Amino acid sequence: xxxxxLIHEGKAxxxxxxxxxxxxxxxxxxxxxxxxxxxxxTIAGKGVLNNRISAHLMMRLETIGIPTHFLKSLNMRExxxxxxxxxxxxxxxxxxxAGSLCTRLGMKEGTILPQPLIEYxxxxxxxxxxxxxxxxxxxxGWADVYELEExxxxxxxxxxxxNGMFAGIGLKxxxxxxxxxxxWGEYGELYLLLADEIxxxxxxxxxxxxxxxxxxxxxxxxLGGMIEAYQQVAERLGLIPKGxxxxxxxxxxxxxxxxxxxxxxxxxxxxxxxINKPKPQKPGGKG
Ligand code: AIR
Ligand code: ASP
Numbered sequence: 001x002x003x004x005x006l007i008h009e010g011k012a013x014x015x016x017x018x019x020x021x022x023x024x025x026x027x028x029x030x031x032x033x034x035x036x037x038x039x040x041x042t043i044a045g046k047g048v049l050n051n052r053i054s055a056h057l058m059m060r061l062e063t064i065g066i067p068t069h070f071l072k073s074l075n076m077r078e079x080x081x082x083x084x085x086x087x088x089x090x091x092x093x094x095x096x097x098a099g100s101l102c103t104r105l106g107m108k109e110g111t112i113l114p115q116p117l118i119e120y121x122x123x124x125x126x127x128x129x130x131x132x133x134x135x136x137x138x139x140x141g142w143a144d145v146y147e148l149e150e151x152x153x154x155x156x157x158x159x160x161x162x163n164g165m166f167a168g169i170g171l172k173x174x175x176x177x178x179x180x181x182x183x184w185g186e187y188g189e190l191y192l193l194l195a196d197e198i199x200x201x202x203x204x205x206x207x208x209x210x211x212x213x214x215x216x217x218x219x220x221x222x223l224g225g226m227i228e229a230y231q232q233v234a235e236r237l238g239l240i241p242k243g244x245x246x247x248x249x250x251x252x253x254x255x256x257x258x259x260x261x262x263x264x265x266x267x268x269x270x271x272x273x274x275i276n277k278p279k280p281q282k283p284g285g286k287g
Contacts, residue, residue, distance in 0.1 A: 011037055012050070012201055023071065024083045026051075026197070034220040036128050041219065045251040048076045049230045050199035052239050055079055055262040057162070057198045062266040064161055066154060067273075068194040069181060072263040076256045082267075084181025084193050087143050090121040090129060091151060093159045094175040098204050099217075101175075104131075110211070116159050118152060123179070146275050150192050151180050158194070166205060169236035171214060174204035183272070188279040191272040200230050 028047035058070035
């Protein structure tokens with residue numbers, strides 16, 4: 001691997017400088033963490049599966065007009081993405097009660113919500129990603145009213161699309177987390193893009209028939225079989241061959257390396273929709 005500049009190392013990914021200006025490389029690690037990294041493990045193959053699942057889902061979202069940062073997969077663990085200014089907000093959409101919603105409000109896990117619930121968390125590990133309201137976001141300047149409106153509209157649209165898509169492969173989309181980023185155009189106009197990743201690390205997916213958990217809760221709750229569940233998701237999406245890419249706890253490098261590339265052609269041709277906000281004098285620096 002060539003010597004390239006490391007930009008940021010997170011819990012599940014490493015960000016390197018990209019191959020061209022305005023791009024970054026996302027490297028998907030095999031590390032699994034939960035409860036703000038108080039629980040850790042290395043799960044062979046997780047990075048390969050999440051890289052592929054996220055690439056595919058972002059590409060599918062592009063087909064309905066959601067602009068994403070994803071450009072193309074580079075190899076089994078890495079993808080090229082557009083460099084954006086990450087908005088320090090985690091947007092969570094819930095369709096069925098689970099996780100912190102149940103702990104916080106005493107709801108029964110599995111309760112179907114009468115409408116999708118949207119929540120925001122401030123992306124700050126030192127503070128354990130506290131839950132915040134729209135008023136916090138605007139008052140503290142993390143996003144303005146126009147950006148927030150766009151984020152909410154995109155999030156519901158993504159939820160509707162992914163719900164249907166997962167239903168088609170026998171999975172319920174219980175909840176998931178999104179992150180968005182700002183991209184400034186050549187005239188200083190602003191675009192919002194879906195960023196980060198969408199994978200079983202940040203979605204809850206239950207089997208339609210059995211309600212079996214097919215996501216990171218297998219790790220959080222010590223249910224075992226995490227990598228098998230992730231493989232099952234990738235397999236149902238048609239992203240890996242039947243039988244998977246893991247053999248006896250190790251990744252079958254040959255099969256993994258032979259997986260086709262995912263190229264987001266739409267991301268190059270797509271006409272972004274500007275939200276007409278001029279670039280501030282001093283970009284960045286927020287959050
Ligand atoms: N999430 C939130 N922060 C990090 C992640 N991965 C995702 C979880 C879950 C949803 O957001 O994976 O799908 C809601 O999480 P919770 O813990 O608030 O119930
Ligand atoms: N990824 C976060 C953490 O490490 C939260 C979670 O997914 O539970 O700790």
